[in-house]
Amino acid sequence: MVAAPQAFSKITSESIQNDKARHSQHPPAGKPLFSERKVRIICIGAGASGLCFAYKLQRSFRNFELIIYEKNPAVSGTWWENTYPGCACDVPAHNYTFSWEPSVDATAVYVSSQELFQYFDRFATKYNLHKYVQLEHQVIGAKWNGNSWDVDIQNRTNDHVFQAQCDILINASGILNNWKWPVIPGLNEFKGQLLHSANWNSNVDLHGKTVGLIGNGSSGIQILPAIQPEVNKVVTFIRGATWISPVQGLDQHNYTEEERRLFRNEPSQLTAYRKMNETSMNCLFGTFIKGSKTQLDTRVDLTTKMRTKLKGTGLESKLIPQWSPGCRRLTPGINYLEALGQPNVQVVAGEVSRITETGCTDKNGVSHPLDVLICATGFDVSFKPRFPIVGLTGDLQNQWAKEPKSYLGTAAAGVPNYMLFLGPNCPIGNGPVLRVIEVQADYMLHWIDRWQTENIRSFSPKVAAVDDFVEHVNDYMNCTVWTEDCRSWYKNGTADGRVTALWPGSSLHFMETMEYPRHDDFDVTYNGNRFSWMGNGYSQTELDSGADWAYYIRDADDSPALGRSMRRIAKTGRDENHTKESVTAEEKKPTSEVREIQTNGPIVAA
Template sequence: MMADEFALQFEDTPSGRDAIQRLEGPIHAERRIRIVVVGAGASGLLMAYKLQKDFTNISLTIYEKNLSVTGTWYENRYPGCACDEISINVFVCTNAVPAHNYTWSFEPKLDWSSVYAPAKEIYDYFNGFAQKYNLYQYIHLQHQVIGAYWNNDKGEYDITIKDTANNLVITDHCNILINAGGVLNHWRLPDIPGLDKYKGILLHTANWDETVQLEGKRVGLIGNGSSGIQVLPAIRDKCSKVTTFIRNPTWVSPTHGLEQRLFSKEEKFAFANTPGALLEYRATVENGLNTLFSIFLRNHELQEETRAYIRGQMREKLGDAYLESKLTPDFSFGCRRMTPGIDYLESLTKPNVEVVFGKINSLTELGCLCDDDKEYPIDVLICATGFDTNFRPRFPIVSHVGENLQDKWATDPQSYLGVAAAGFPNYLTILGPNSPVGNGPVLYGIEAQVDWICKLIDHYQTTNMKMFVPKDEAVQDFIQYKDYFMNRTVWTDSCHSWYKNRDNGRVTALWPGSTLHYAECMENVRLNDFEVTYAGNRFAWLGNGFSQTELDATADWAYYIRDQDDSPPLSTAGQRKLRSKSGTVNGRKVSRFSRVD
């Protein structure tokens, strides 16, 4: 083929012209690409940090709907709000991930005030992370993405954004769109008739009005999920009376081993000044967090032992046979999101706390009319009723064939490993369907996703790739495996849980395995699971025959000459052993689980 015939393979488009230019440069030339991230919560901030740290020749913009960064930790400011991830170490149950482990693995914080930090400190951590690494330069606050539409001619997304501060609609574009908006970001009031008739003060935990005074008030609390269980102990002493309305039983974890307490000055000094002290503490706790997963396996001895233990703890703390019978579930521990319980069970027995089990039929001007035909007068009604946890995107995302992801994921969202969607090119998501959000340490799961996305972006940037999209067959194979595995777990029990699309439906929120399992899965990008379109000849990235090393005057051009073979392992097993420091820890009990029919 003659040179001019070779050049005819390349389209007369921006990506095609870029591919032609590659022929004049070295192998793996890093072309200029534009990335848009939706959301500046923890995930979006980590994405910005990694791109800034490891990439050049990238244009990055993050659109955030709120007045500040950090997402849920900015939005949730209700009394008692704190990290509510659960750690369970055999019979050592803690209410939440200890603060020193609710950080990025590489970015410790030395001065947490207590074992379980309040929401304000967690907000300060992630906001401080953004400030420390100058991430605000990429962020547009009060900018809400309202649409993303694939442009076939340009090979990129056209994006529509509402500037809510100025009531303007603007446009943007990007080669790669990353949705880091999360799933717990769209709070909802309960679907109860008469909300508009109620004359008292109506609050939602994720839309808290800090000017509202609860002192001396009759307060109603709807919900006994994580938020409701944190709110009750925090407000009960302020109120003349609290009436808490509970529809569903739930397992409430006691706190043993790592109880809530303030860190002493001596502990803080040691964490800040004694080499290795904080690292050892964090590693010990993280090892404990990673013993969690076996509890979720049906018929596993750890599930049975833990369930019996927590049932006994709930009985002891309640000391009331009626409350115990109503609050203790029949389903397995962990079927619903495991619920922290610092002083919650004890609060239910206090003289000024009234517990009403059942359904609220409607709201009246005065309060709640329940299915026991009683009306409960309420001055302030707090709805701890959670979020719209449907993975359906909050804005239209339209593919190259005109399909809207909102429609495709309306009832049964199906992702590629939690990070992509079949049929939607150059679109990536953090904490998408079937991500490790309840399987172990969630922040490390996010790190695994962000690292995987960066590896894919690197491949896109250093080749003349135009479009990548997961194959539908790959997604269906993953969903088939996921559904098969979930039948082994307690998550498929009949319980009301946002993990599933209905009480007895598919598990759509969780990864089919532990967080460490997910991290190993995401070590490498499987491009054979993708349909990849190139601008012209797929080997244009080979360039002009020169390596990048030969163009770097500061590099050692004989870097491969060594005294011994110190190269990293080439096998998956060898890489895992090196990464996990295999052989450095004394033997421990290993949980094994065989197939269950």
């Protein structure tokens, strides 16, 4: 046995403690390197974004204070608010989950809003996140005071308004939940039951009624087949054509008890199934590129399928768009085209010119008497904040009223210590959105870590960095179908406006772009000397007698590759000179039992 060096053998726990005592005397006053100061955080909204943020903050940080103000009586945001007939997510349920938190209880490929609410509520309960949430409290204003945020909050149960302070403000209020009525003359004159899809009144009985339905976006497409069997008649007012596009292999399918048992008892098979679905969705990005083979093939395929389902209705010319698939958000449209052909459904193409006491008048002057009018007319998608957010250069409400300009969809110039989920030019419609939320949360936590362990007062993206990002986005969008002549919420409800809701690339592109923050794009101010965080000259390790003071000594180099190209190779597995053994593609495939759950032939990526 090799004897320990003499100097090492003299080190005892007692001498370490004595040294620690002396250390507190001799170095300059201060704490060791990377000491954590307490950080106070206010998060707006307890939907998927807010819950993800709380989970990740709790998992990786200790010295923090977090309050999430949620305007609703429950968590889950969109999936608590939307209860209209047929409301469901148009993303497969096993992929509308956090990447590390599968849902073994999903009942179908596409599940109801109630089932999704239960997923997020269970998630909050499992990880004890409810303790951070103040329900029925709505943020109504926020102002940067030079050092921190003053945030105005209204208690919705008694209308009491109070103020709270925080070091960092996170906006997780989302984009698709600030619903709005259509701008149609006479809306308030209607004497029947007036409903909005996002503010549904479940006490209204539709049975045997004549119902008007305005809108054929995602909500309208879900509502029609859900109410058609129970009403006397539906008059559906369709403003324009739209593509109905189930992802190949991901048609609606109710899982059998045997399939659900497989997912519960064999986690690896559920993971394989989720990966298979995720690959299918990640393969769709080529659809959005003008003139690409994927785009052309998709158009032919969808046109054929829609013509087949619409055959005999005479609606082909009204429903099949002239613009490319993907210009508006694609939707599976489960049973929608079939419902349009039912005898109790009347399709009226074009705008509603006026709403009267008894119904709607179409663009040709024809009156349509109605008992109930449903407005599936969507949300305010302007990205303009719903309340004043006053930073260094004024109110973000005013600055974003005409054109929202973000930094990577996550921050705003001139607004210190403020970050938002799913902001302008974030990949909301490019691919799997929950993974985007996870990536943004990680990015935010990187800055929170710097704030907490360095003596930073404030950080915000530079105006020049935001301007360059917007310029790059605008240039890139010219190669996509999103700029074609279709009215879309991607362009704030216009046909020819700037694409403000989408990322200039794929979801995978976004994930890898956001992996490491570009600190030189930010203006950073400090409390005193920018290096005072270096403290008393000791590392955290040296002040812990139980720590490994030689942690960097090891048998082999197991450190991760630092170059971007090598990190990429680690993901792709392609490197002719790389000798590391890897799992073959054949070994990664799910079992035939899992593949058979795909109900419409091979997936796109097969």
